[in-house]
Amino acid sequence: MAATFKYLFPILFLTLIVKGSCECSINNINIGTTRSGRVIQGQPEWNVVVINNCTCTQSQIRLSCKGFKTSESVSPSILSIEGDSCLLINGNPLNSFATVRFSYAWDPPFLLLPTSSSISC
Numbered sequence: 273m274a275a276t277f278k279y280l281f282p283i284l285f286l287t288l289i290v291k292g293s294c295e296c297s298i299n300n301i302n303i304g305t306t307r308s309g310r311v312i313q314g315q316p317e318w319n320v321v322v323i324n325n326c327t328c329t330q331s332q333i334r335l336s337c338k339g340f341k342t343s344e345s346v347s348p349s350i351l352s353i354e355g356d357s358c359l360l361i362n363g364n365p366l367n368s369f370a371t372v373r374f375s376y377a378w379d380p381p382f383l384l385l386p387t388s389s390s391i392s393c
């Protein structure tokens with residue numbers, strides 16, 4: 273019995289660590305928006321950095337894009353606007369701690385929030 277515990281405990285412990293480090297969610301997609309200082313067709317430009325702040329890869333990342341407008345064209349291969357939702361990088365996987373950057377221009381800036389993704393560890 274004691275021997276069983278001796279071996280079982282480290283296994284349980286390791287399982288918890290591995291599982292813990294893989295508990296990613298849409299909340300681990302962090303978006304930072306900063307003003308670039310440039311003006312594009314009369315609108316201030318914003319630099320957006322999307323980071324997958326997690327140890328798992330996330331794909332099919334969608335952001336809320338309600339009313340999104342930009343006077344600077346944004347490549348649909350980076351941000352594809354589909355109604356109130358935007359698909360990031362064509363739904364391709366964003367690796368662990370990888371980033372996607374793009375810029376758009378509008379005033380005021382939009383609150384782009386991650387809404388859904390598919391997580392693979």
Ligand SMILES: *[C@@H]1O[C@H](CO)[C@@H](O)[C@H](O)[C@H]1NC(C)=O
Nearest residue numbers: 300301302303304323325326
């Ligand atoms: C990544 O996540 C950590 C822990 O939740 C947080 O402290 C950090 O600010 C995040 N990084 C970014 C770029 O949002």
